[in-house]
Amino acid sequence: MPQDWKDLLKGAFAEELATLPAEPDPEPATGPAKPAFRKQRFIVTIDRRRRAGKQVTLVTGFDGDEEDLAALGKQLKTKLGVGGSTGEGEILLQGDVRDKVVALLTELGHSAKRGN
Numbered sequence: 001m002p003q004d005w006k007d008l009l010k011g012a013f014a015e016e017l018a019t020l021p022a023e024p025d026p027e028p029a030t031g032p033a034k035p036a037f038r039k040q041r042f043i044v045t046i047d048r049r050r051r052a053g054k055q056v057t058l059v060t061g062f063d064g065d066e067e068d069l070a071a072l073g074k075q076l077k078t079k080l081g082v083g084g085s086t087g088e089g090e091i092l093l094q095g096d097v098r099d100k101v102v103a104l105l106t107e108l109g110h111s112a113k114r115g116n
Contacts, residue, residue: 038064039109039110039111040061040062040063040064040110040111041061041110041111041112041113042059042060042061042062042105042110042111042112042113043059043060043061043112043113043115044057044058044059044098044101044102044105044112044113044114044115045057045058045060045098045114045115045116046058046096046098046115046116054094055095055096056084056092056093056094056095057092057093057094057095057096057097057098057101058090058091058092058093059076059090059091059092059093059101059105059112060089060090061089062089062090062091063089066086066087069086069087069089069091070086072086072091073085073086073091074086076091076093076101076104076105077093079104080093080097080100080101080104082094082095082097098114099114102114
């Protein structure tokens, strides 16, 4: 009765596997911890300039890393179900969703004020 190829491999490499040293545990990263995202003061406005008459909601007043801005923008876009972009310290959301954005930002603990 022929042996299974897996059994042949186990037998062939059993001695070599037993002599291999155990892999060391990776050391935890000891770099500086990133500070928690602090609460911000935002102004939520509507803009139609340079957009072919389409309305967009602008969230301005962000002070922090681009990563934090992108994360907050993604969170707002997901919760509102709209498209948009982030960059240069502001979040751009498609459509007039000012009231919903102000409500979500205050729910997250930020200070948000509705402009125009």
